[in-house]
Amino acid sequence: MKPIYMDHHATTPLDPEVLSAMMPYLKTAFGNPSSTTHDFGREARQAVETARQQLADWLGAADSDEIIFTSGATESDNLALKGIAYRSPDEKNHIITLAIEHKAILDTAKYLQKQGYEISYVKIDSHGIIDLDDLRRQIKKNTALISVQAANSEIGTMQPIAEIGAIAHEHGIPFHSDAVQALGKLDINVQRDKIDMLSISGHKFYGPKGIGALYVRKDLRLAPLIHGGGHERGMRSGTLNVPAIVGLAKAAEICERDREKENARLLQLRQKLRQGIESQIEHVQLNGHPEKRLPNNLNFSFAYVEGESLMLACRDVALSSGSACTSTSLQSSYVLRAIGVPDFLAHCSIRFGLGKSNTAEQIDIVLDLLRKHVPRLREMSPLYDLAKAGVDIEQLSWKDHDHDIHE
Amino acid sequence: MKPIYMDHHATTPLDPEVLSAMMPYLKTAFGNPSSTTHDFGREARQAVETARQQLADWLGAADSDEIIFTSGATESDNLALKGIAYRSPDEKNHIITLAIEHKAILDTAKYLQKQGYEISYVKIDSHGIIDLDDLRRQIKKNTALISVQAANSEIGTMQPIAEIGAIAHEHGIPFHSDAVQALGKLDINVQRDKIDMLSISGHKFYGPKGIGALYVRKDLRLAPLIHGGGHERGMRSGTLNVPAIVGLAKAAEICERDREKENARLLQLRQKLRQGIESQIEHVQLNGHPEKRLPNNLNFSFAYVEGESLMLACRDVALSSGSACTSTSLQSSYVLRAIGVPDFLAHCSIRFGLGKSNTAEQIDIVLDLLRKHVPRLREMSPLYDLAKAGVDIEQLSWKDHDHDIHE
Numbered sequence: 027m028k029p030i031y032m033d034h035h036a037t038t039p040l041d042p043e044v045l046s047a048m049m050p051y052l053k054t055a056f057g058n059p060s061s062t063t064h065d066f067g068r069e070a071r072q073a074v075e076t077a078r079q080q081l082a083d084w085l086g087a088a089d090s091d092e093i094i095f096t097s098g099a100t101e102s103d104n105l106a107l108k109g110i111a112y113r114s115p116d117e118k119n120h121i122i123t124l125a126i127e128h129k130a131i132l133d134t135a136k137y138l139q140k141q142g143y144e145i146s147y148v149k150i151d152s153h154g155i156i157d158l159d160d161l162r163r164q165i166k167k168n169t170a171l172i173s174v175q176a177a178n179s180e181i182g183t184m185q186p187i188a189e190i191g192a193i194a195h196e197h198g199i200p201f202h203s204d205a206v207q208a209l210g211k212l213d214i215n216v217q218r219d220k221i222d223m224l225s226i227s228g229h230k231f232y233g234p235k236g237i238g239a240l241y242v243r244k245d246l247r248l249a250p251l252i253h254g255g256g257h258e259r260g261m262r263s264g265t266l267n268v269p270a271i272v273g274l275a276k277a278a279e280i281c282e283r284d285r286e287k288e289n290a291r292l293l294q295l296r297q298k299l300r301q302g303i304e305s306q307i308e309h310v311q312l313n314g315h316p317e318k319r320l321p322n323n324l325n326f327s328f329a330y331v332e333g334e335s336l337m338l339a340c341r342d343v344a345l346s347s348g349s350a351c352t353s354t355s356l357q358s359s360y361v362l363r364a365i366g367v368p369d370f371l372a373h374c375s376i377r378f379g380l381g382k383s384n385t386a387e388q389i390d391i392v393l394d395l396l397r398k399h400v401p402r403l404r405e406m407s408p409l410y411d412l413a414k415a416g417v418d419i420e421q422l423s424w425k426d427h428d429h430d431i432h433e
Numbered sequence: 434m435k436p437i438y439m440d441h442h443a444t445t446p447l448d449p450e451v452l453s454a455m456m457p458y459l460k461t462a463f464g465n466p467s468s469t470t471h472d473f474g475r476e477a478r479q480a481v482e483t484a485r486q487q488l489a490d491w492l493g494a495a496d497s498d499e500i501i502f503t504s505g506a507t508e509s510d511n512l513a514l515k516g517i518a519y520r521s522p523d524e525k526n527h528i529i530t531l532a533i534e535h536k537a538i539l540d541t542a543k544y545l546q547k548q549g550y551e552i553s554y555v556k557i558d559s560h561g562i563i564d565l566d567d568l569r570r571q572i573k574k575n576t577a578l579i580s581v582q583a584a585n586s587e588i589g590t591m592q593p594i595a596e597i598g599a600i601a602h603e604h605g606i607p608f609h610s611d612a613v614q615a616l617g618k619l620d621i622n623v624q625r626d627k628i629d630m631l632s633i634s635g636h637k638f639y640g641p642k643g644i645g646a647l648y649v650r651k652d653l654r655l656a657p658l659i660h661g662g663g664h665e666r667g668m669r670s671g672t673l674n675v676p677a678i679v680g681l682a683k684a685a686e687i688c689e690r691d692r693e694k695e696n697a698r699l700l701q702l703r704q705k706l707r708q709g710i711e712s713q714i715e716h717v718q719l720n721g722h723p724e725k726r727l728p729n730n731l732n733f734s735f736a737y738v739e740g741e742s743l744m745l746a747c748r749d750v751a752l753s754s755g756s757a758c759t760s761t762s763l764q765s766s767y768v769l770r771a772i773g774v775p776d777f778l779a780h781c782s783i784r785f786g787l788g789k790s791n792t793a794e795q796i797d798i799v800l801d802l803l804r805k806h807v808p809r810l811r812e813m814s815p816l817y818d819l820a821k822a823g824v825d826i827e828q829l830s831w832k833d834h835d836h837d838i839h840e
Contacts, residue, residue: 028461029472036474037465037672045459052452052641054435057751058444063744064751065436067443097504097643100661100671130661130670137660229672234459236504236643236674251658253544254507254537263537264507265444265636267643337470344464344471 029344030388034322034381035179035207036346040273041232041382047276048234051269059266060257070268077275084278085224085241086215094258095271098238099206099227101251103130103173105240105262106202106223109248110171111138118170120144122161125364126154126183127175128204132360144168153315154183154365158193165197172201176208180361180377181314182323184212191220200246206230210281211289211320216241228270232382233277237270292321292380295389299378300324302393307400313367313375322380325362327371328396330410330419331403336376339399343392346377368420370409436751437795441729441788442586442614443753447680448639448789454683455641458676466673467664477675484682491685492631492648493622501665502678505645506613506634508658510537510580512647512669513609513630516655517578518545525577527551529568532771533561533590534582535611539767551575560722561590561772565600572604579608583615587768587784588721589730591619598627607653613637617688618696618727623648635677639789640684644677699728699787702796706785707731709800714807720774720782729787732769734778735803737817737826738810743783746806750799753784775827777816 031039051073059074061067079090087093096102107121123135125147135145149160156174165172172194177184187203194201202223205214210231216224224241228234242248242261254263303310309329328336333347347359358372367375378392404410413419438446458480466481468474482497489497503509514528530542532554542552553571556564563581572579579601584591594610601608609630612621617638623631631648635641649655649668661670710717716736735743740754754766765779774782785799811817820826 031473033465033468033471033473036468037463039461039463040459042460052447053449054446056444056446058440058636061440061443061751061753063741063753064440064748066438066440066751097508097674098671101504101659103661104659128661129663133660133662133670227672229465234676235672236677252508252511253540254510254535255540256536263540264505265634265642267504269641270643334470341471344468344473346468346470 029342030391031344031381031383032388032392033344033346033377033379035230035377035379037229037235038232038381039383040229040234041277041280043280044233044273044276048269048273051272055268057268059268060255070266073268074266074271077271080275081226081239081278082241084282086217087241088217089244091259092241092244094240094242094261095266096238096240096262097236097267099128099204099225099230100130100238102225102227102238102240103128103204104134105248105251106225107131107134107138107171107173108251109261110200110202110223110246111143112249113247114170118168120146120166120168121171121173122146122148122164122169123173124148124150124156124175126150126178126180126361127173128179128206131173131175131204148174150365152366153318154178154181154361155315155318156185156190158186158189161190161193165193165199169197169199172199174201174203176203176205176212176214177320178314178361179207180359181325181365182207182319183314184208184318184320187214187221188219194222195220200243207320210278210285211322213285216243222246226274228274228277231277231281234270234273237267237274239274288382289321295380295384295386296321296324296378298386298389299380299392302389303396306393306397311367311371313362313365324378324380326376326378327367327374328376328400329371329374330407330413331374331400333373333375335403336374336396336399339403340392340395343395346379347375370419436749437798438751438788438790439795439799440751440753440784440786442637442784442786444636444642445639445788446790447636447641448684448687450687451640451680451683455676455680458679462675464675466675467662477673480675481673481678484678487682488633488646488685489648491689493624494648495624496651498666499648499651501647501649501668502673503645503647503669504643504674506535506611506632506637507537507645509632509634509645509647510535510611511541512655512658513632514538514541514545514578514580515658516668517607517609517630517653518550519656520654521577525575527553527573527575528578528580529553529555529571529576530580531555531557531563531582533557533585533587533768534580535586535613538580538582538611555581557772559773560725561585561588561768562722562725563592563597565593565596568597568600572600572606576604576606579606581608581610583610583612583619583621584727585721585768586614587766588732588772589614589726590721591615591725591727594621594628595626601629602627607650614727617685617692618729620692623650629653633681635681635684638684638688641677641680644674644681646681695789696728702787702791702793703728703731703785705793706787706796706799709796710803713800713804718774718778720769720772731785733783733785734769734774734781735783735807736778736781737814737820738781738807740780740782742810743781743803743806746810747799747802750802753786754782777826
């Protein structure tokens with residue numbers, strides 16, 4: 027039997043309605059949307075343009091042309107940052123972001139830094155929320171872009187994106203947001219929230235893998251990352267992935283239709299899980315903001331228990347102990363470190379990512395497993411013995427574990 | 434009723450066997466291959482690595498790690514050229530290619546040229562075949578890469594890639610080949626043919642859209658185009674598109690299994706079409722090499738008949754009058770111009786791209802349509818009147834039509 031899936035920040039299953047919408051384009055309607063000289067191509071082109079309009083409407087965009095299809099959010103994030111950087115005049119070479127952004131932002135920013143761009147990281151509080159005063163202070167004459175995620179993939183912290191957008195626009199600076207985790211859950215409207223670029227990923231909200239988009243406000247021009255043929259208004263070349271584009275739009279439609287009801291249900295499940303953990307298990311710490319977090323996210327540190335060992339013990343539940351993209355690394359989560367979680371607690375963290383398939387019964391199973399395994403693993407932990415003997419655990423070095431494969 | 438599909442260079446339908454292989458990964462096996470802490474992720478990872486091995490075996494690669502998954506051949510071509518260019522020492526800044534390459538190569542080369550790289554285009558003959566002596570002459574101390582397509586998408590001309598590989602390796606220069614049109618039809622073995630990088634596209638051989646790969650010989654390191662998370666040995670970040678990767682490998686397996694039989698069938702159909710056109714229609718010219726061309730390709734100019742008008746008249750057959758990627762442009766084909774086809778004949782060209790679904794009966798239908806419409810359209814053509822009156826058509830200016838949206 028497969029485990030209970032509780033890792034919806036890493037990926038989500040394809041909604042069966044989405045797959046149904048894709049099927050005609052995986053079967054008979056297989057044309058290349060660029061082949062507009064015949065019916066096969068025109069049929070595919072029509073499907074793409076309908077999907078583009080749906081997505082534009084969903085995001086509150088002014089025009090369907092503002093949706094640029096990509097292979098996923100990693101590419102979208104790269105296109106947003108590099109696209110602005112390479113297009114900006116030489117003297118505009120400063121980008122402002124957060125230290126808890128997705129690796130697609132952070133690694134791209136580091137790459138740009140090596141090329142001579144200046145990167146500033148705005149202060150965040152211990153819940154991961156941006157310090158808006160510090161954002162204002164970081165803005166300079168040469169600032170080309172502000173990029174702040176809508177919600178964090180590990181701790182679920184939601185940023186005040188409309189306020190960030192307002193500050194950016196006060197200074198005439200474009201504002202990009204990686205909304206991969208937020209879309210389908212939060213109410214985002216790019217015009218109302220003054221967002222100039224927004225990254226989207228299909229597989230994070232029950233759509234297909236291998237498809238994403240970047241909303242790009244019409245008056246912004248980006249240098250393309252991928253040349254050849256001039257598709258997508260010259261900003262992203264390559265044959266359009268028609269079935270996945272149709273699926274992306276369908277997934278958006280379903281999310282929007284079910285959003286309020288599903289959010290309420292997820293909040294209830296999460297409340298049950300949180301209360302269960304906090305009332306039944308000792309020495310736990312909630313990482314991230316107590317309220318301003320995605321309705322499906324919890325991130326707990328179970329002190330004196332290695333996250334990896336706990337996941338192994340709870341192998342009937344698919345969980346994560348860090349960002350899925352980096353879970354093969356032994357390092358403790360860079361997000362938790364950035365909000366000041368001590369290493370010894372970061373190593374004990376588990377991310378719970380709830381989703382459509384999860385039920386109250388599954389929450390009970392998870393709580394049973396945690397109640398059973400956390401105390402048992404603690405009894406095997408030398409750290410727990412030391413803590414009980416009064417040693418200050420935070421002062422012990424965990425540096426051996428602290429190597430980042432991405433540096 | 435849908436037209437007869439005869440545009441298989443632009444895209445191909447997904448093979449039903451490929452779709453079947455993908456279905457489990459579009460349904461229950463939805464994990465993120467990076468989430469290796471649980472069964473969902475490990476199952477996805479396993480599927481990806483199995484596919485990677487299959488593709489490596491198919492191409493004759495030494496190691497499965499040499500396969501880097503991308504979103505398609507346009508990205509693969511970009512990664513090959515920019516990846517080498519940005520990774521090479523400053524003094525290695527020269528790339529050799531052909532003027533008839535796909536736009537993904539040509540536009541990328543032009544972009545690199547703007548950044549200070551030097552691009553040389555090797556001479557080709559009137560059939561589009563590379564001049565190997567000129568290739569030798571173009572090689573310089575600062576040459577970083579030779580990139581030559583295995584077969585052309587418009588005229589089907591096949592290049593002597595093993596000979597090009599040998600010349601490249603004599604000089605210690607990496608050799609990249611865009612094999613998008615050739616794969617599944619020609620016998621390609623990267624080790625035997627001395628190919629260091631090879632671009633692959635799923636949807637060109639009955640696999641899924643939105644997936645491609647770049648074979649990269651193990652000792653070559655490329656600068657990534659897309660940063661974030663360090664997937665694919667640091668050369669291409671982003672969540673892996675598991676269903677499409679599984680589909681890509683399945684498509685390769687089917688192509689290899691059926692290759693000889695299907696090639697023989699296609700050759701027969703093509704022979705019938707070619708003989709029909711040449712014996713039944715006046716004033717036609719075959720573009721590209723009479724023999725050294727893909728088994729499914731024909732490219733004919735029907736003098737005094739605009740390609741667009743002929744396609745409109747033959748709307749029961751899906752055809753192309755140029756590269757599908759650029760068919761919305763009014764320009765005459767850059768490939769035909771590069772091999773010296775005069776503008777007035779280039780504008781009259783039709784590409785026939787045969788494929789699995791095509792039958793001998795369909796060839797008869799196409800021949801009937803051509804026999805009916807070509808003479809009728811000629812009667813309406815002022816050029817035909819002029820030609821009959823003895824005017825030299827080649828000297829007339831077609832420049833009004835000659836604007837390239839990609840420049």
